[in-house]
Amino acid sequence: MDVDNETFRRMVRVTDGTLNEVLPRISDTDVQISRQRISAFLSMHTAYELLPESGKVVALDVDLPVKQAFHILHEQGIYMAPLWDICKGQFVGVLSALDFVLILRELGNRGSNLTEEELETHTISAWKEGKPYLNRQINGHGTAFSRHLIHAGPYDNLKDIAMKVLQKEVSTIPIIHSSSEDGSSPQLLHLASLSGILKCICRYFRHCSSSLPILQLPICAIPVGTWVPKIGESNRRPLAVLRPSSSLASALNLLVQAQASSIPIVDDNDSLLDIYCRSDIMALAKDRAYTHINLDEMTVQQALQLGQDVCSPYEPRSQRCQMCLRSDSLHKVIERLANPGVRRIVIVEAGSKRLEGIVSLSDIFKFFLS
Amino acid sequence: MGNVNGREEDFNGTLSSASSTSSEVSDSMSAPDGVVENPSPVELMGHSPPASPRTTQSPLMFTPQAPVVPLQRPDEMQVPSPSLMQTNSGYEDMFSEIGIPTMITWSYDGKEVAVEGSWDNWKTRMPLQRSGKDFTIMKVLPSGVYQFRFIVDGQWRYAPDLPWARDDAANTYNILDLQDSVPEDLGSISSFEPPKSPDSSYNNLHLSSEDYAKEPPLVPPFMQATFLNVPSANMEFQPLVSRPQHVVLNHLYMQKGKSSPSVVALGSTHRFVAKYVTVVMYKSLQR
Numbered sequence: 243m244d245v246d247n248e249t250f251r252r253m254v255r256v257t258d259g260t261l262n263e264v265l266p267r268i269s270d271t272d273v274q275i276s277r278q279r280i281s282a283f284l285s286m287h288t289a290y291e292l293l294p295e296s297g298k299v300v301a302l303d304v305d306l307p308v309k310q311a312f313h314i315l316h317e318q319g320i321y322m323a324p325l326w327d328i329c330k331g332q333f334v335g336v337l338s339a340l341d342f343v344l345i346l347r348e349l350g351n352r353g354s355n356l357t358e359e360e361l362e363t364h365t366i367s368a369w370k371e372g373k374p375y376l377n378r379q380i381n382g383h384g385t386a387f388s389r390h391l392i393h394a395g396p397y398d399n400l401k402d403i404a405m406k407v408l409q410k411e412v413s414t415i416p417i418i419h420s421s422s423e424d425g426s427s428p429q430l431l432h433l434a435s436l437s438g439i440l441k442c443i444c445r446y447f448r449h450c451s452s453s454l455p456i457l458q459l460p461i462c463a464i465p466v467g468t469w470v471p472k473i474g475e476s477n478r479r480p481l482a483v484l485r486p487s488s489s490l491a492s493a494l495n496l497l498v499q500a501q502a503s504s505i506p507i508v509d510d511n512d513s514l515l516d517i518y519c520r521s522d523i524m525a526l527a528k529d530r531a532y533t534h535i536n537l538d539e540m541t542v543q544q545a546l547q548l549g550q551d552v553c554s555p556y557e558p559r560s561q562r563c564q565m566c567l568r569s570d571s572l573h574k575v576i577e578r579l580a581n582p583g584v585r586r587i588v589i590v591e592a593g594s595k596r597l598e599g600i601v602s603l604s605d606i607f608k609f610f611l612s
Numbered sequence: 613m614g615n616v617n618g619r620e621e622d623f624n625g626t627l628s629s630a631s632s633t634s635s636e637v638s639d640s641m642s643a644p645d646g647v648v649e650n651p652s653p654v655e656l657m658g659h660s661p662p663a664s665p666r667t668t669q670s671p672l673m674f675t676p677q678a679p680v681v682p683l684q685r686p687d688e689m690q691v692p693s694p695s696l697m698q699t700n701s702g703y704e705d706m707f708s709e710i711g712i713p714t715m716i717t718w719s720y721d722g723k724e725v726a727v728e729g730s731w732d733n734w735k736t737r738m739p740l741q742r743s744g745k746d747f748t749i750m751k752v753l754p755s756g757v758y759q760f761r762f763i764v765d766g767q768w769r770y771a772p773d774l775p776w777a778r779d780d781a782a783n784t785y786n787i788l789d790l791q792d793s794v795p796e797d798l799g800s801i802s803s804f805e806p807p808k809s810p811d812s813s814y815n816n817l818h819l820s821s822e823d824y825a826k827e828p829p830l831v832p833p834f835m836q837a838t839f840l841n842v843p844s845a846n847m848e849f850q851p852l853v854s855r856p857q858h859v860v861l862n863h864l865y866m867q868k869g870k871s872s873p874s875v876v877a878l879g880s881t882h883r884f885v886a887k888y889v890t891v892v893m894y895k896s897l898q899r
Contacts, residue, residue, distance in 0.1 A: 290885065295793055296855050298890040305896045310875055314894050326893060365896075396884070419884065429882065431889050446757045449730040453779075 268463050272455040279453055280610050283446055284401035284439070289394055289417050292438040299416075299430050301326050304334055304367045308345060311337055311366055316527035321520075324391070324416045324430060325366060333391050333418060333428060337366055339520040340498075345369065346523065347494050350537040393418045396431055400439050404607050407436055413503065413585070436603040441580040451573060461575050461589065462568035466609045467601035469589075470512075483508050483597065486515060490545050491537035493518050506588055506597055507542060513595045514588055517563045518542050525549030565590050568598055579603055711752035712790055716740070718747040718771060722764040729760030729788070737763060758788045793855070834859040856881050856888050874898045 300318050302311050304325040315321060315337075322338035393416045394403050407415060417432040451457050456464065470481050482500045484493055484507045496505050497520055504519040525548045526532040564578050564587050575587055579601075586602035718725045718740060725740045725747040740747035740762075759777075762769045768783075770776045775787040834857060865879040874897045881890040 290887075293884070293887045293889070295886075296888045296890070298892065301891060301893045303893065303895045305898070306875065306894060307896070310872060310894075310896075314875075318892075328895075429884065429889075430891050431884055431887075445755070448756055449758050 268456065268459055276454045276456040277610060277612075279447075280443060281401060283443065284404060284611075285399050287400050287442060288397050289400065289403055289432070289434055290396045291442060292400075292417070292434050293396070293432045297432055299324075299433060301333070301430055302337060302366065303328065304370075305365050307362060308341075308364050308366055308369055309362055312342060312524075312527045312532075316524050321524050322414055322433070324433070325370075327367075331426060331428075333393065333416060333430065335370055335391050336412075336414070336416065338413070339523050341369065341373075342523045342526075343494050343497055343520055344373075346526070346532060346537065347491070347498065350491055350494075391416070394434065395419060400442065401611070403434055404436060404439050404611060408604060408607055408611070411501075436607055437580065437582055437585065440576060440603060440606065441582075444577055444580040448577075457573035457576075458571055460569045461566070461572055461601060464572055464609065466605045467589070467599050468605070469599035470597060481506075481597070481600065483512075484518060484542055485509070486543040487541050489538050490535075490540040490542055493542045493545070494523075494537065503602070504586055504600075506600065508597050511594070512597050514563070514565065514590050514597045516546060517586075517588065518546065519562075519585075522546065522549055563588065565595070567592055575601060576606060579606060710754060712755060712792070713750055713752045714788070714790055716749050716751060716760070716788070718762050718764070719745065719773070720764070720769075720771070722747065724765055726763045727760055728763065730758050731760075753790055755790050755792045758790065759785045760788060761785050832859070835863065856890070861888075 300314075300320060300323050302314065302323045302325055304327045306314075311323075315323060322336060324333045325335045325337055326332075327334045392406060392410050392412055394406065396417055396419050403415060407413070414433045414435045416430060417434050418428045419431055420426065420428040447454050447457070461467070468481050482496050482502065482505050484496065484505050486507055486509070488507075493505060496502070497518075504517050506514055507516045507518055509515055522545065525545065526535070528548055531548055564581075564584050566575055566578065566587050566589060568589050568591075578584060578587055586600050588597065589599040589601065590596060591598055716727055718727075725742075726737045727740060727749060728734050728737045731751070731753050738749055738751075740749045762771060770784045770786050775789070776784055777787055778784045861881050861883055863880065867877045867879075868875075876895050876897055877892055878895060879890065879892040881888060883889075
C-alpha cells in the first residue's frame with residue numbers, strides 16, 4: 243500500500259519514532275466519490291427491492307396484553323412487531339425489545355409481587371400511552387412522543403428510508419402499502435432495516451468495488467464506530483462495557499441510558515467474551531423466567547445462558563458476536579454487517595481478543611450518507 | 613393435529629429436488645411458534661401441481677435447481693462452525709456461492725466475439741459460441757450485479773439491447789443483474805380470471821338433518837401448503853423460502869391461541885406485484 247511521505251513523517255512524529263502502524267490516509271476525494279455513488283445508487287432503488295420473494299411478517303393487535311405479546315414474539319423468534327389498531331384500521335406503532343427492557347425495569351423498580359398482575363391485564367396501548375412519562379425520565383428533556391407510526395411505502399427510495407431510520411433513531415421501519423388515497427386498508431409488506439439496505443449496496447458493488455475506493459481502507463482509518471479511547475485521548479466518549487458478573491439490572495440500565503442496542507461483555511483483561519443485546523431480553527420469556535427472577539441478582543451471564551438453552555437453529559451462536567480486526571477492510575466489515583441478524587461488529591485485537599471498538603449499521607450509514 | 617404439520621414439510625420439500633425431511637421434523641417445528649393449523653385432519657398426498665412453466669423473457673434457458681434449504685431438525689442444521697477469527701461468515705458462504713446459470717448473447721455482427729467481466733475482475737476473456745447469427749455463452753455465477761463487455765473482432769463493444777451504463781472515463785459497459793430466482797411474469801398472473809361457475813341447478817334450500825349427518829366436505833389438500841408454520845422471516849435465516857402456490861393466496865387461516873383462549877392468530881398470504889407476503893396477526897378476543 244502506497245504511503246505518502248507526509249503521512250509517514252506525521253506518524254513517526256506522533257509515536258516517538260517507533261512506527262507501530264502506518265495508517266493509509268483517507269483522501270477526501272475518495273470519500274466524496276464513494277458517498278456520491280452510494281447516494282446515487284440508493285436514490286435509484288426502492289423499498290420494493292428489499293422485499294424477499296416470499297416473506298413473512300407478524301403483527302400484533304394493540305389491545306393484546308403485554309405479557310401475551312412477549313410470549314408471542316418469543317415463540318415466533320422475533321423481537322419486534324408492528325401494532326394494529328382495529329378501531330382505527332391502521333398500524334399505529336411498533337412493539338420492540340426496548341419496550342420490554344423498559345417494562346422489566348419498571349417492574350424491577352416496583353417489586354416483583356406486581357409482576358404477574360401487571361402483565362396479565364396491561365395492554366400494549368396502555369403501555370404506549372404511559373411511555374411519554376418514562377421518556378421524560380430518560381431523556382431529561384421531554385421529547386414529544388410521536389403518536390404516528392414511522393413507516394414507508396414500497397416505492398419510497400432507499401435513501402429516504404435510510405435517512406428516516408437514522409433521523410428517527412429507530413431500527414426497523416414497516417413498509418406499508420395502501421391502495422386507496424386516504425390510506426385505508428393498509429397492507430403490511432415488510433419490516434425494512436438498514437441491514438437489508440446494506441445488503442443491496444453490497445450486492446451491487448461487490449463485483450465492482452473499484453467504484454467505491456474507500457472500501458479497501460482498513461476500518462481503523464475510517465471515522466466510524468465507537469472506539470475504546472487510547473491513553474491520552476481523554477475527550478472521547480468511553481465505551482460502555484459489562485462484566486459477566488454484572489447484574490441484569492445494570493445491563494438494562496446501561497442499554498437505556500447509553501441508548502445503545504448492545505453492550506459488550508469483557509473479562510478483567512478487557513478481552514471480549516460475549517455481547518448483550520436489547521433483543522436478548524426476549525429470552526426471559528422462556529418458561530416465564532421474568533416472573534421469578536430478580537433483576538439485581540441475575541447476572542448477564544445467566545441471562546445469556548437462558549437464551550442459549552433455547553434450541554434456536556435460527557440464530558447460530560456465531561452470528562451473535564461477529565468480530566473483526568482493526569486492519570480488516572471496510573469492504574469486509576460491511577459484507578459481514580449485510581448478513582441479516584447482524585447489527586454490529588466488534589473490533590478486537592488479534593490473539594488476545596481485547597476489545598477495541600464497535601461498528602454498527604447506523605454508524606456505517608451515518609458515514610455514507612452524511 | 614401434529615401430522616398435519618408433518619405433511620406440510622413434505623410439501624415444501626417436494627418443491628426442491630433435495631429433501632431430507634422426516635415426520636419427526638414436525639415435532640420440533642410445531643412447538644416453538646404460534647402455529648396456525650388447519651383444523652381438518654386432511655392427509656396431504658405429498659405431491660404438488662406442476663409448477664407453471666416460466667414463460668418469461670428470462671435469461672435462463674432452463675429452470676435452475678431452486679436452492680431451497682430443506683427444513684431440518686435443529687441439531688442437524690449444518691452451520692459451518694466458525695472460528696472466532698473467521699475470515700468469512702459461514703452464512704454468506706452457504707447461500708451466495710450457489711451458482712445460477714445465465715446466458716449472455718451477442719446478436720450483432722462479428723467474426724470473433726469474446727466477453728470479459730467483473731465476475732473475475734476482468735482477468736479472463738471467454739470466447740462465445742456461434743449459433744446462427746448469434747454468439748452465446750453460458751456462465752454460472754452467484755447472484756449479484758456484474759459489469760461486462762464484449763470484444764468483437766478486437767474491439768470493445770457493448771450490447772445496446774442489454775442494460776448498460778457509462779462510467780466516468782466514458783467507457784460503456786453492459787450490466788448483468790442476476791437474481792436468486794426468476795421473477796414472476798406479471799402478465800400471466802394479474803390477468804388471471806377465475807372460471808365462471810358451471811351451469812347447473814343451484815338452489816338455496818335449507819340444509820336438512822340428513823345433510824348434517826354427513827361428514828363435511830374435505831378441505832382441498834393444497835390448503836395445507838401455507839407458510840404460516842414456517843418461523844418468521846424477521847431474522848431471515850431462511851431467505852430462500854420458495855414462492856407460495858397460488859392456491860393458498862387470499863385465504864384466511866385462523867388458530868385459537870394455544871396458551872390463552874383470548875388470543876387468536878389470523879394468517880393470510882397475499883401477492884404484492886411480483887412478491888408474496890404472509891402476514892400473521894395476533895388478535896385479542898377480549899373486549
